[in-house]
Amino acid sequence: MAMTTSVCIGFGGTMPETVQYTPLTLPPPLPLDLAFPVSPGLYKGTYGSHGNEIILVTITDKCVLQGQKVTGDPNIPAGRVTFQALLQSPLSVSQYGTWGLALDCDRHQIVTDIGCHIDNDTLTNQVDILETLRSVPLHQHPFHVPEEFNSREQTYPPHSVARFPARGQIAGHGYHSPRWTPAQFTVFADGSFAMLWVELKSLGFFFKANEFN
Secondary structure, rough: OOOOEEEEEEOOOOOOOOOEEEEEEEOOOOOOOOOOOOOEEEEEOOHHHHHHEEEEEEEOOOOOOEEEEOOOOOOOOOEEEEHHHHEEOOHHHHHHHOOOOOOHHHHHHHHHHHHHHHHHOOOOOOHHHHHHHHOOOOEEEOOOOOOOOEEOOOOOHHHHHHHEEEEEEEEEEEEEEEEEEEOOOOOOOOEEEEEOOOOOOOEEEEEEOOOOO
């Protein structure tokens, strides 16, 4: 059963003049017999110079894993979608590229493909979503952060188990001119995950937010 709680919607490290509370519905967890390690819920992750932020991860009826900001920053505020990953299209090892990135020729097509998938009228029922997740091949593969990428974390799990095409939302200060940019969603066996923002050359690492500290 989904749970509803109240959270403070903040913007980066700056407190708004009026503290706003909105109800937050937490999605139900995935079945215990499902091997797919990333479960819907609250995650804490890194966003470059903005530091740590909290996001809500859900799996939509289009079989898209989606991250929505609970705490925002001056570029992408709270309540906005920060990334979307296409679970129906896991990447093969040959598509990882030299450092585990999507190949150059695929990057901008990723944004278009995910947008078309989300905009179509086809919905996926819960049974089909679970079958899709059960069919995702989970294989350990060495994970290395590209040398030219910025990362706030010092260490990462040494192996990923699945990777998916994704897109992330970026914008100017004040949510000016928002747009989607190609990314890769990388899953680790312990349920943590990484978002590789290809255009920004930045990597964000996310883990389940059981405690807020």
